[in-house]
Amino acid sequence: MLKKIVSFLLALVMLFSLAACQFPDPPVEPLPEDDEKDPVNTDCIYSPNASVVVIKSEKDYVSDLNALTSKIYDLSGKFAVVEMDSSGEKEREIVVGDAKRDISSKAKEMLEAEMAVIRAEYESEGKYDKLLGGFAIYAEGQSVAVVWTDDARVQMAVDYFVENYITDDTLALNEGHFEIVCHDEADDIIKLQKEDQAAAWDKAKEMYSSDTIAALEAHLDLFDERFYLWLADLYEPEATDLEGNVIGGGFYYSNSARDNESYAGVTLLPDLESTSQVLSFLDNSGMIKSLGYSKVLPDEMREQMISFARALQSSKDGYFYHPQWGTNITTSRRSRDCGWGATILSRLGAKPYWNTPSGTSGLYGAPGASASAMTLPLSYSEERAISLAVAASDVWTGADQLSTLTKWENYLNNATLTIKYNSYSIGNTLSSQAAQIKNRDKLALKTGECTDNNGDGIADGGYIETIERIMNDLQLENGLWEHTVSYNSVNGLMKIAGIYSNLGLAMCKADKALLAAVSMVTADVVPDGITDVYNPWVSINTLLNNITNYGSTEQSAELRASIKENAAAMIRSTTEKVAQFAKEDGSFSYDQEYSPYRSQSAIVAVRYTNEGDVNGGTIAYTGVWRNMCSVLEIDVLPLTFEDYMKFIERVEY
Numbered sequence: 001m002l003k004k005i006v007s008f009l010l011a012l013v014m015l016f017s018l019a020a021c022q023f024p025d026p027p028v029e030p031l032p033e034d035d036e037k038d039p040v041n042t043d044c045i046y047s048p049n050a051s052v053v054v055i056k057s058e059k060d061y062v063s064d065l066n067a068l069t070s071k072i073y074d075l076s077g078k079f080a081v082v083e084m085d086s087s088g089e090k091e092r093e094i095v096v097g098d099a100k101r102d103i104s105s106k107a108k109e110m111l112e113a114e115m116a117v118i119r120a121e122y123e124s125e126g127k128y129d130k131l132l133g134g135f136a137i138y139a140e141g142q143s144v145a146v147v148w149t150d151d152a153r154v155q156m157a158v159d160y161f162v163e164n165y166i167t168d169d170t171l172a173l174n175e176g177h178f179e180i181v182c183h184d185e186a187d188d189i190i191k192l193q194k195e196d197q198a199a200a201w202d203k204a205k206e207m208y209s210s211d212t213i214a215a216l217e218a219h220l221d222l223f224d225e226r227f228y229l230w231l232a233d234l235y236e237p238e239a240t241d242l243e244g245n246v247i248g249g250g251f252y253y254s255n256s257a258r259d260n261e262s263y264a265g266v267t268l269l270p271d272l273e274s275t276s277q278v279l280s281f282l283d284n285s286g287m288i289k290s291l292g293y294s295k296v297l298p299d300e301m302r303e304q305m306i307s308f309a310r311a312l313q314s315s316k317d318g319y320f321y322h323p324q325w326g327t328n329i330t331t332s333r334r335s336r337d338c339g340w341g342a343t344i345l346s347r348l349g350a351k352p353y354w355n356t357p358s359g360t361s362g363l364y365g366a367p368g369a370s371a372s373a374m375t376l377p378l379s380y381s382e383e384r385a386i387s388l389a390v391a392a393s394d395v396w397t398g399a400d401q402l403s404t405l406t407k408w409e410n411y412l413n414n415a416t417l418t419i420k421y422n423s424y425s426i427g428n429t430l431s432s433q434a435a436q437i438k439n440r441d442k443l444a445l446k447t448g449e450c451t452d453n454n455g456d457g458i459a460d461g462g463y464i465e466t467i468e469r470i471m472n473d474l475q476l477e478n479g480l481w482e483h484t485v486s487y488n489s490v491n492g493l494m495k496i497a498g499i500y501s502n503l504g505l506a507m508c509k510a511d512k513a514l515l516a517a518v519s520m521v522t523a524d525v526v527p528d529g530i531t532d533v534y535n536p537w538v539s540i541n542t543l544l545n546n547i548t549n550y551g552s553t554e555q556s557a558e559l560r561a562s563i564k565e566n567a568a569a570m571i572r573s574t575t576e577k578v579a580q581f582a583k584e585d586g587s588f589s590y591d592q593e594y595s596p597y598r599s600q601s602a603i604v605a606v607r608y609t610n611e612g613d614v615n616g617g618t619i620a621y622t623g624v625w626r627n628m629c630s631v632l633e634i635d636v637l638p639l640t641f642e643d644y645m646k647f648i649e650r651v652e653y
Contacts, residue, residue: 045092045144046076047170053090054082057097057104062154065096068162076169093143096158107138107145107178114180115149128645130296131185137161139173152185186641193286193640204634208567215571219628220638222579223621225646226586228285228639231278232650234258234614237304239270241311241323248308249301250275254595254613256606266603267324272312272340273599274614275305279347284622286637287644294349296641298648306350309341317397318356318367325602331399333600335432357398358435359442367397394447399433402440405449408463412470419474423481423492430467431495434502437463457504464503471496472508479513487532490520494535497542506550507543514543514559522566522573526580529591530616533577537627544631560633567632574628578620587612588620 046052054069056062069080085099095104115134122129135148135157144165148157160181165171205213236258237249250270252258257268282288288296312320314327319334320341321327342360345352354362396403401411412430419426441463444450450459458464474481481496482489493513500507507513517539520532527533540563548556563570581588589595589612597607599615629636 043142044170044172045094045139045142046072046078046080048076048078050092051078052080052092052094054080055085055087055090055093055095055099055101056082057085057095057099059099060097060154061151062096062158064155065158068094068096068158068166071162071166075166091142095143095145097154098147099145101143101145103138103140103143103145104147106140107136107147110138110178111136111147111149111180115182118182126649128186128648130298131189132182133185134180134182135160136178136180137165139177140175144171144173144177153183156183157181186645189291189641193289193637197286197637197640200634200636204632204636207634208564208632212568212571215568215575216636219571219575219578219625222575222582223638224586225643227588227617227621228281228287228643228647229650230585230587230612231281231614231617232647234274234278235301235651236270237301239308242267247311247323248306249304250308251278251614253599253604253615254609255611256609257604260606263597263606264603268603268605269322269324270308271322271599271604272309272320272337272344274604275308276340276344277614277618279344281618281622282644282647284626284637285639285643287639287641287647289637291641293347296644297348298652301651302348305344306348309344310350310353312337312341313352313354313356313362315354315367318352318354318362319398320356322602330429330601332429332432333602335399335436336600339432339435355397357439359439366395394443396440396443398436398440402433402436402463405444405461405463405466408440409466409470412467416470416474419481419492421482423489424495427481427492427495427499431499431502434499437467438503464505467499468503468505471499475508477509477512478516479509479511480516485516485519487520487523487525487527487535490517490539491531491535493517494531494539494542497539497546501542501546501549507546510543510547510551511555511559514540514547517543518563518566518570521570527577527592530578530581530588530619531590533574534619534623534627537574537624537631541627541630560631563631571628574624578624581616581620583610583612585612588617589613590616590619 044050052072054065056065065082069082072078072080080094085095085097085101085104089101093101093103095101098104098108111134114136115132118134119129119132122132131152133149133153135146135153138145138147146157146161148154201213204216208216231251234252234254235249236252238246239248239250241247250272251274252268252270253274256263260268262268279293282293294302309320312322314321318338320337321329321334322337325333338356338358342352342356342358346360352360352362353364354367355365356362401407415429416426441450441459444459444462445452450462452458453460471481476483478485480489480493482492493516497507497510497513499505517536520536521540544556544559547559578588580592581590583589589610593610594608595605595611595613595616597603597605597609605611605613625638
């Protein structure tokens with residue numbers, strides 16, 4: 001890993017309060033006694049004998065100024081008139097926000113200068129400063145300005161001004177009075193998250209017995225901070241192509257992938273799937289829940305990952321291809337990477353260069369240019385990219401099997417020949433194409449290839465209905481696609497049930513399939529892979545939602561009640577099985593002894609290395625936990641932003 005420039009604090013503990021970083025102390029200056037005799041105090045901003053105008057910036061949104069104007073009236077008996085900053089400048093003004101006033105500009109410049117000093121101190125001390133901000137109050141002449149660093153501090157700044165400055169019937173401030181208030185939003189976020197955690201546990205305790213709660217707590221005890229610190233160590237800020245050109249930043253699959261240049265003739269490089277799975281973990285664990293990646297990720301890291309994903313997209317067909325694997329890859333590898341690449345960019349507030357076969361719109365329209373994006377340097381100009389791009393059209397540029405309905409049906413018939421004993425592999429290949437199937441079905445309606453006579457948004461006899469018909473015909477009476485209820489058949493169920501739900505279809509015999517999945521959660525059978533533990537819970541969750549959405553809500557409620565009665569036993573069995581995949585460094589592997597060195601048939605690590613991997617680890621932790629909680633209808637997130645700051649500090653070293 002390359003040496004990082006910035007280091008951050010392991011844990012922030014309320015270092016700045018709303019009273020911190022204030023210059024000077026106190027904010028409000030007393031009036032001379034003889035001013036009380038003056039009919040109009042020429043030094044004051046407002047008084048019983050002097051009117052005041054509140055100037056509101058057109059650029060800033062202030063949710064509530066009523067508290068400010070009402071308090072001025074209550075204290076001084078004067079109505080404060082609120083005007084936009086496009087109005088002419090008045091004698092006495094309270095300027096709120098980044099307005100068209102010299103006093104506002106000066107205040108903002110002073111605030112930014114002081115915040116730069118404070119941020120530099122944060123950086124030198126290794127503290128996380130992404131959410132550090134503040135606001136300031138500045139007086140000049142007979143006016144005062146209230147400004148802030150960002151929207152998160154808007155109402156905070158106004159409220160602070162009202163509470164600390166509007167305290168008497170007269171407000172007068174010394175010329176040049178300046179106060180800055182630093183505020184670290186991370187402290188507020190962590191506090192709220194811990195309150196939410198406590199509330200979620202309280203709700204769970206109302207719903208379930210103490211035995212079930214103890215089982216849930218014991219399950220979380222399997223994991224500690226070593227797991228996400230291990231993930232952080234897999235980040236590479238300067239991932240390269242095969243020629244050594246830096247194309248961006250991404251996460252490796254495992255330690256052996258990071259620590260070895262190549263294996264079996266394949267260069268070991270970061271990949272989209274691992275990168276996307278780490279981002280999912282940050283959200284699903286509660287680390288950045290509802291905050292958004294763009295807000296909390298360091299700007300440099302965000303740009304690195306955007307560059308990485310974009311650099312892997314082909315201008316010929318819109319798919320994402322890794323330089324270490326090329327284009328001769330399996331359908332599932334290509335389809336999954338198409339989803340991973342688009343998902344990463346969407347999460348980071350960016351778009352791919354070209355439209356993807358899964359339906360994500362690109363910056364430059366439909367693919368078809370002669371050059372591949374994976375060969376373009378990061379400095380590649382947008383103008384040149386646009387010149388290579390082909391105008392968007394209604395021509396299908398994705399997988400050949402989806403080019404016509406005849407090819408699609410033939411493909412499905414051939415692909416499902418061995419489904420009665422190989423349902424997982426077949427389900428995996430088909431489910432990885434779900435987004436493309438939906439996109440192709442929409443195109444069939446748009447071009448008139450198919451119609452939608454019943455108005456459900458699905459093409460009559462189209463690509464979605466074709467796969468539905470074929471999979472329904474192959475389903476057995478036990479709700480599965482294999483005769484025996486086993487890890488293998490339930491793993492297949494997980495993939496196939498996902499196809500139905502992703503395509504908006506009701507699944508036949510969903511209740512029977514669900515009972516089969518429940519039986520495998522508590523089955524006294526040693527799991528070969530972590531998916532043997534994970535997939536039954538995903539299947540249960542998917543099927544309950546499918547029954548609710550397309551079947552009977554009453555039946556769904558009855559099934560949930562039955563699961564609730566057996567929750568403690570199901571959780572304990574799950575915990576025992578997940579523990580078998582734990583490694584000494586706090587990570588978890590996909591298989592019990594070794595992590596697979598191939599992922600969707602592509603080489604990702606060194607074979608026979610006893611180590612954890614991103615795929616297996618994130619499944620073992622948040623994958624199992626989130627689906628288990630969803631089935632049990634509780635919402636306990638195990639980690640907080642405090643853990644995220646530790647993660648980012650580790651990444652930055």
